[in-house]
Amino acid sequence: MSELTLTVMRLGFLAVLWLFVIVAVQVIRSDLFGTRVTQRGSRREGGRQQAARQQQQTAPPPQRQQSGGRQRRGAPTKLVVSEGTLTGTTVALQGQTITLGRAHDSTIVLDDDYASSRHARIYPDRDGQWIVEDLGSTNGTYLDRTRLTTPTPVPLGAPIRIGKTVIELRK
Amino acid sequence: MSSSTTHTSTIGAIGAPSRRNTELALLVFAVVIPLFAYMNVGLAISGELPPGMLGYGLGLGLLAGVAHLVVRKFAPYADPLLLPLATLLNGLGLVVIWRLDQSEKLQQRPNFSEAAPNQLLYSAVGIALFVGVLLLLKDHRVLQRYTYISMVAAIGLLLLPLVPGLGMNVFGARIWIRVGGFSIQPGEFAKIVIAIFFAGYLMVKRDALALASRRFMGLYLPRGRDLGPILVVWAMSILILVFETDLGTSLLFFGMFVVMLYVATERTSWIVFGLLMSGVGAVGVASFEPHVQQRVDAWLDPFNSDVIAQNSDQIAQSLMAFGSGGTLGSGLGQGHSDLIGFAANSDFILATYGEELGLAGVMAVLLIYGLIVERGVRTALAARDPFGKLLAVGLSGAFAIQVFVVAGGVMGLIPLTGMTMPFIAYGGSSVIANWALVGILLRISDTARRPAPSPAPNPDAEMTQVVRP
Numbered sequence: 001m002s003e004l005t006l007t008v009m010r011l012g013f014l015a016v017l018w019l020f021v022i023v024a025v026q027v028i029r030s031d032l033f034g035t036r037v038t039q040r041g042s043r044r045e046g047g048r049q050q051a052a053r054q055q056q057q058t059a060p061p062p063q064r065q066q067s068g069g070r071q072r073r074g075a076p077t078k079l080v081v082s083e084g085t086l087t088g089t090t091v092a093l094q095g096q097t098i099t100l101g102r103a104h105d106s107t108i109v110l111d112d113d114y115a116s117s118r119h120a121r122i123y124p125d126r127d128g129q130w131i132v133e134d135l136g137s138t139n140g141t142y143l144d145r146t147r148l149t150t151p152t153p154v155p156l157g158a159p160i161r162i163g164k165t166v167i168e169l170r171k
Numbered sequence: 172m173s174s175s176t177t178h179t180s181t182i183g184a185i186g187a188p189s190r191r192n193t194e195l196a197l198l199v200f201a202v203v204i205p206l207f208a209y210m211n212v213g214l215a216i217s218g219e220l221p222p223g224m225l226g227y228g229l230g231l232g233l234l235a236g237v238a239h240l241v242v243r244k245f246a247p248y249a250d251p252l253l254l255p256l257a258t259l260l261n262g263l264g265l266v267v268i269w270r271l272d273q274s275e276k277l278q279q280r281p282n283f284s285e286a287a288p289n290q291l292l293y294s295a296v297g298i299a300l301f302v303g304v305l306l307l308l309k310d311h312r313v314l315q316r317y318t319y320i321s322m323v324a325a326i327g328l329l330l331l332p333l334v335p336g337l338g339m340n341v342f343g344a345r346i347w348i349r350v351g352g353f354s355i356q357p358g359e360f361a362k363i364v365i366a367i368f369f370a371g372y373l374m375v376k377r378d379a380l381a382l383a384s385r386r387f388m389g390l391y392l393p394r395g396r397d398l399g400p401i402l403v404v405w406a407m408s409i410l411i412l413v414f415e416t417d418l419g420t421s422l423l424f425f426g427m428f429v430v431m432l433y434v435a436t437e438r439t440s441w442i443v444f445g446l447l448m449s450g451v452g453a454v455g456v457a458s459f460e461p462h463v464q465q466r467v468d469a470w471l472d473p474f475n476s477d478v479i480a481q482n483s484d485q486i487a488q489s490l491m492a493f494g495s496g497g498t499l500g501s502g503l504g505q506g507h508s509d510l511i512g513f514a515a516n517s518d519f520i521l522a523t524y525g526e527e528l529g530l531a532g533v534m535a536v537l538l539i540y541g542l543i544v545e546r547g548v549r550t551a552l553a554a555r556d557p558f559g560k561l562l563a564v565g566l567s568g569a570f571a572i573q574v575f576v577v578a579g580g581v582m583g584l585i586p587l588t589g590m591t592m593p594f595i596a597y598g599g600s601s602v603i604a605n606w607a608l609v610g611i612l613l614r615i616s617d618t619a620r621r622p623a624p625s626p627a628p629n630p631d632a633e634m635t636q637v638v639r640p
Contacts, residue, residue: 005214006214006215006502006505007502009211009214009215009502010211010499010500010501010502010503011499012207013204013207013208013211013503013528013532014499014500014528014529014531014532014535016204016207017204017528017532017535017536018531018535020197020200020201020204020259020535020539021535021538021539021542023197023200024197024252024255024256024539024542025542027190027193027197027251027252028252028542028545028546031190031251104555104556
């Protein structure tokens with residue numbers, strides 16, 4: 001075997017090995033993240049995101065006055081946890097009921113001493129309007145500043161407060 | 172998918188893709204690379220294509236194919252990367268072991284026998300166990316029932332090498348048993364079993380371990396009585412060190428427990444305690460146990476002529492191999508890592524990678540290990556049940572510690588211990604146990620990534636009427 005061939009093969013092999021590593025990393029990148037799983041960032045990361053989010057919030061708030069029949073255009077597409085230990089978690093809204101609470105089978109499992117095990121749920125009514133309903137929790141669910149007593153439509157961007165956790169619907 | 176808020180993970184898309192085709196493509200890649208390496212070695216050593224190339228390629232391809240089909244059928248949502256990564260390491264290991272078989276220097280050693288065919292057999296058994304795990308273990312939560320049985324089993328496995336007549340003392344370390352012509356390293360299997368015990372135990376006890384504590388200098392100090400479990404595990408790992416004189420196994424178990432304790436309780440203080448305790452233990456034992464003492468001497472001054480005369484020149488040869496490899500290596504089949512002699516194809520196999528593939532190759536291999544660990548931790552993050560989380564962290568932590576201990580030992584970072592590089596080193600127990608480990612991780616990740624069934628329509632939702640007080 002000529003020296004040249006061997007050198008080419010040696011370098012070629014290293015290149016192929018690294019190519020595999022790079023392809024594997026690309027697969028990881030495209031694998032973020034397809035499952036129904038609650039993920040929490042590390043606390044520090046969460047703080048950073050929160051800061052970034054607060055900057056976003058200084059931008060003009062989303063229109064809240066939209067109501068009734070024109071829901072479709074301004075319909076929220078995701079639910080975002082903006083404060084609390086789960087900060088940064090988002091859930092895509094696809095017409096499913098979202099349950100909140102400490103129970104393990106909740107959509108968003110709250111790790112919060114002030115939350116009940118089945119605390120509240122958020123679901124779309126027939127017109128596609130998202131409704132938040134308190135499920136008889138001990139410490140209550142607040143929309144803006146008012147404690148919920150009945151299922152209440154959620155405007156875009158209005159904070160829903162459960163214990164130390166704040167949730168918003170966003171476009 | 173990535174268009175929404177970056178850096179946050181999304182709970183989303185119902186009907187997550189199963190990604191089995193990605194896995195298949197990567198798997199093909201992972202079989203082709205070792206074939207290329209095999210060709211490379213053959214051309215470098217004898218100037219012609221190695222004879223068994225077709226058979227070897229078919230063998231590895233068949234094993235990978237079977238594993239893939241079983242995953243496709245029985246764990247369709249499992250992680251797409253774990254299987255190809257493990258297959259690639261296994262395949263590369265086979266090639267390098269075969270390459271060391273060709274070395275005339277090693278062939279002249281007494282008791283020489285070809286290791287590569289055996290390793291292929293062990294890989295087949297490993298894949299069979301992997302398939303068995305996926306077939307029999309439908310839900311990893313079943314393992315939780317066996318928490319305390321696992322503890323007994325793990326202690327039993329760890330003590331087996333000490334049983335007279337069964338255990339063997341191989342070059343100073345009693346970590347082998349001999350059963351009917353086969354020598355087995357029970358510690359490799361104990362690693363998995365004990366992870367089950369730790370996960371089950373910590374899941375129940377973590378609140379007590381995490382909450383009852385005082386703050387002192389920014390650390391949460393646990394109460395005295397909560398130190399019990401860590402002290403017991405520490406004492407056990409010290410006993411392993413004293414009676415089996417194996418630093419690796421000892422470090423592996425203690426390290427695994429500390430990692431899982433940290434993950435379960437989120438208290439940094441456990442890491443500090445763990446490091447202190449393992450430091451004290453290792454130094455203490457090294458001061459009176461001659462075998463451990465020798466290892467430390469060889470680590471501190473590998474090129475000392477006294478050390479070389481007393482123990483062996485293995486570490487010195489290994490360091491020379493890494494050094495002569497340089498950045499890009501000498502090319503497969505063209506190094507002289509066979510000078511390491513005994514254990515060149517098992518404990519010291521990384522030195523051959525270091526010499527023949529150079530820094531670039533070793534970094535790639537270590538990155539592949541890193542990716543396996545990353546996928547394991549990712550699985551833990553995605554898992555919905557605490558037992559699955561802890562088990563996945565424990566298994567990937569054990570894997571990471573093992574890689575660190577062996578690679579660190581061979582490169583002279585820490586004293587050498589008799590452990591094997593998972594998947595690439597020659598050794599049946601290691602390959603088989605690590606395939607089982609990957610099987611369990613795949614099972615957990617399948618459960619974690621499986622899309623939840625769409626919520627059943629709630630009949631109450633329609634009828635509920637709220638009566639205002």
